[in-house]
Amino acid sequence: MEYPFWDVPLLGGGMLIGIIAILHVFVSHFAIGAGLFLVLTEIKARRENDTALLGYLKRHSTFFILVVLVFGAVSGVGIWWAIGLVHPSATSALIHIFVWAWAIEWVFFLVELLAAFIYYYGWNRLSARTHIAVGWVYFAGAWLSLFMINGILTFMLTTGRWTETRSLADAFFNPSMLPSLLVRTAVTIALAGLYALITASAEADESLRERVVKYASKWVLAGISVIPFGGIWYISRIPDQAREISMGGAPVVTLFAAASVVFSAFVLLATLLGPFLFPRRFHVTFAFVIVALGLVTTGVTEWVREAVRKPYILYDYMYSNAVRTEEVQLVYEQGVLGTAKWDLLHEVDRADLLKVGEQVFRFHCQSCHTVNGFNGIKFAVKGWEKDFLDIQLQNLNQLKGYMPPFLGNEEERKALVEWLYSLNNPPQQTARR
Amino acid sequence: MPVVIPPADPAGLPAPAWLLQILLVFTFILHIVAMNLLAGGTTIMAIAHWKGKSNPFFAALGARLCKALPVTMSLTITLGIAPLLFVQVLYGQAFYTASILMAWPWLLVVALVLLAYYGLYLVQFRPDWLGRWVTPIAWVSAIFILVVGLLYTHNATLNLAPEKWAQMYAQSAAGLHLNWSEPTLIPRYLHFMVAAFAVTGLGIMLLSLLYRSSDSSWADEAKRFGARLFIGATIVQLAVGLWFLFSLPNSFMQSFIGGNTVHTIILWAGVLLAVLAMLVVNRSALGAVALTILAIALMSVTRHSLRGMYLSPHLDVNAIPVNPQWVVFVIFVVLLVAGLGVVGWMVWQFVRGGQAEAQSTS
Incomplete structure (x- = not known):
């Protein structure tokens, strides 16, 4: 609550991040796997003196740079933009805890980027050996870049010993770091095959x-078959409460977790029954169907990964609404509006319960809820009477484990009850009745 | 309205503030040189496509610039990541707040960059398919990049104006503010964009070196064109720079014209280097490049000092607690050196491959 809150109507800030992030994940993981795909396939083509395959790789690499270097790189920056706007305190924490980790990631990314350009423009300029070496440099840079980001990303859910030691090593090499790295690496392999299905199915030579x-479908199958093992390992390392949320604790999250498994199975089946068994009849439309399934899988999985972190944005350190766990007592004492720096209500407005309630909602709740859009509070409290609202707020974290406790003082809670009640029962209407 | 400033992040700084400031200014210089080549280069490319219909020199210039621009775009973005990281480390309190106030325009930057980037590739890869749309698409890319520059100037100036934040936020939390009321906005923006054309002039002179043997008459003309662009833009820049200087709050301006010896020397030494670069550009392109890079470096230091003047009543980076992480810092430096070594090796192989290719075809 140290920064001004950006009010994104209907969609909510979290959803905005989600849209950008899911598209980025879907492209950036491809970027990594494609590096391995290009270099291994190039080695194979050159060893077998297969000029047709080499020709395909050149065309595939054009597609690769247009997707990876443009959309992949820019959407990655886009996530950074969006999280800074929506969750400034958490972004600031991640930046400050991991300054040098980010700096190292930047070095790997710089190498990755230049290697990609030189690989692409070097097909005819470099000797076969050097070209393959540049391909390896690209893959190494890309994977190491994932290695760095993965450590930072997993920290958000499994802060581990860092909460006591405050050591960078504990933060980076956190409990879920390795399993997540395995899952993500497997995803990169699967996506490399998935995207190659698109370019392959567009080839003219039958x-x-x-x-x-056929070759690309094996990449998809190989990648997907590793994911369950990594996934189970990952789930065993996340906090108990996070596991419970995904397995019944919160119905929507459980539904999405199930959808993640189901859609992964769809991708597997479609690949097996389509390009793997019947490569001759494979059509580009089918390729896009499998890619769409892959995108849905990525989307629901990343969404679950985000959702199970509730009520925290940085586990055991900062709640979703940017209140640090160590500040809870302070907020209890001073109230939400007493600690929200950007509550700019004038003295005269303080008497207006509805205005106070709306401000409390903005700084305490709106980082997850919109008013009448995604996760809209208006619908969530429909039909609730004031007494019931009050009881809910008093026991928020007990009744709903994925929500942080309500930290406002009594006056603020009453004001929030009034405002929440007014959403479905407009005051003028009530007065007329 | 009170002045509301978020507190510094409790994690503190992972190195002394001076070191992070050096890294910030150094990586900013790298970013700004790439940005200059991109913003000026894309605009000149669009102009060249337009004039190239009747003029073969411009037709070739448009096509040849176009080949270099996607890489320049990529470098601009990537080299921008590092200074943005260090800005968030040192001045996050100002950066996040100002960005949130202009959230939608700030987010628009990402969309505009993405579209401008695809525009550049379209013009490079599919000119036949685009047909008469080549020039309009080139212009769209150029205009988007110039607009991104303007949005950056809004963000940078809003970062420096904590006294405006509370007022703006009280008006609206929708993130639609801009900083049009800022008197330095336009001169500051022009100061960066005019520099972009000057640097692009030098860039075109360097580009002409690549075609010295294959297309010598074009290379000569490109060299003259680049030098004229550099000199013209730098003369305009002298006027714009003075405008910028006089638009500053009086006390800040005073410190650059004698009030503070160090600030004054750094600023005017930068101006002197730019003037020297104009004088030598026709004799030695490389000499002008070296002088200009030095001038940009001094101007970047001046920009940093100016930020200090604006923020000193509100924020003090030297007061943020420091928890040094020297081991990781050393790993970073080692990896950076190794990474640059690998990049150097790849570029060297690429250039060598090009020479071999040229020899085998000739």
Whole structure:
């Protein structure tokens, strides 16, 4: 509550981040796997003197740079933009805890980027050996970049010993870091195959198309088959409460977790029954269907990963509404508006319960809820009487484990009850009745 | 309205403030040189496509610039990440707040960059398919990049104006503010954009070196064109720079014209280097490049000092607690050196490959 709150109507800030992040994840993981795909396939093509395959790789690499270097890089910056606007305190914490980790990631990214350009523009300029070496440099830079980001990302859910030691090593090498790295690496392999299905199915030469489609489908299958093992390992390392939320504790999250498994199975089945068994009849439309399934899988999985972190944004350190756990007592004492720096109500407005309630909602609740859009509070409290609202607020974290405790003082709670009640029972209407 | 400033992050700084400031200014210089080549280069590319319909020199200039621009775009973005990281480390309290106030325009930056980038690739890869749309698409990319620059100036100036924040936020929390009321906004923006054309002039002179043997008459003309662009833009820049200087709050301006010896020397030494670069540009392009980079470096230091003047009543980076992480810092430096070594090796192989290719075809 140290920063002004950006009011994103209907969508909510979290959803905005989600949209950008899911698209980025879907492209950036491809970026990494594609590095391995290009370099291993190039080695194979050159060893077998397969000029047709080499020609395909050149075309695939054009697609690769247009997707990866443009959309991948810019959407990655986009996430950074969005999280800074929506969750400034948490972004600031991640930046400050991991300054040098970010700086190291930047070095890997710089190498990755230049290697990609030189690989792409170097098909005819570099010797085969050097070209392959540059391909390896690209893959190494890209994977190491994932290695760095993964450590920071997993920290958000499993802060581990860092909460006591405040040591960077504990933060980075946190409990879920390795399993997540395994899952993500497997995803990169699967996505490399998935995207290659698109370019392969667009090839004109029939026998080449059939060969590459079959070859690419093996990448998808290989990647996907590792994911369950990594996934189970990952789930075993996350906090108990997070596991409970995904397995019944919060119905929507459980539903999405199930959807993640189901859609992964769809991708597996579609790949098996389509390009793997019948590569000759494989069509570009089918390729897009599998890619769409892959995108849905990525979307629901990342959404679950975010959702199970509730009520925290940084586990055991900062709640979703930017209150640090160590500040809870302070907020209890001073009230939400007493601690929210950007509550700019004038003295005269303080007497207006509805205005106070709305401000309390903005700084305490709106980082997850919109008023009448995504996760809209108006619908959540429909039909609730004032007494019931009050009881809910008093026991928020007990009744709903994925929500932080309500930290306002009594006056603020009463004001919030009034405002919440007014959403479905407008005051003029009530007065007329 | 009170002045509301968020507190510094409790994690503190992972190195002394001076070191982070050096890294901030150094990486900013790298970013700004790439940005200059991108903003000026894309605009000149659009102009060249337009004039190229009747003029073969411009037609070739448009096509040749176009090949270099996607890489320049990528470098601008990537080299911008590092200074933005250090800005958030040192001045996050100002950066997040100002950005939230102009959240939608600030987010628009990402969309505009993405579209401008695809525009550049479209013009490079599919000119036949685009047909008569090549020039309009080139212009769209150029205009988007110039607008991004303006949005950056809004953000940078709003960062420096904590006294405006509470007023703005009380008006609206929708994130639609801009900083039009700022008197330095336009001169500051022009100061960066005019520099972009000057630096692009030098960039075109360097580009001409690549075509010295394959297309010598074009290379000569490109060299002259680049030098003229550099000199013209730098003369305009002298006027814009004075405008910027006089638009500053009086006490800040005073410190650059004698009030503070160090600030005064750094600023005017930068101006002197730019003038020297104009004088030598026709004799030695590389000499002008070196002088200009030095001038940009001194101007970046001046920019940093100016930030200090604006923020000193509200924020003090030297007061933030320091919890040094020297081991990780050393790992970073080692990896940076190794990474640059690998990049150097790859670029060297690429250039060598190009020479071999040229020899085998000739």
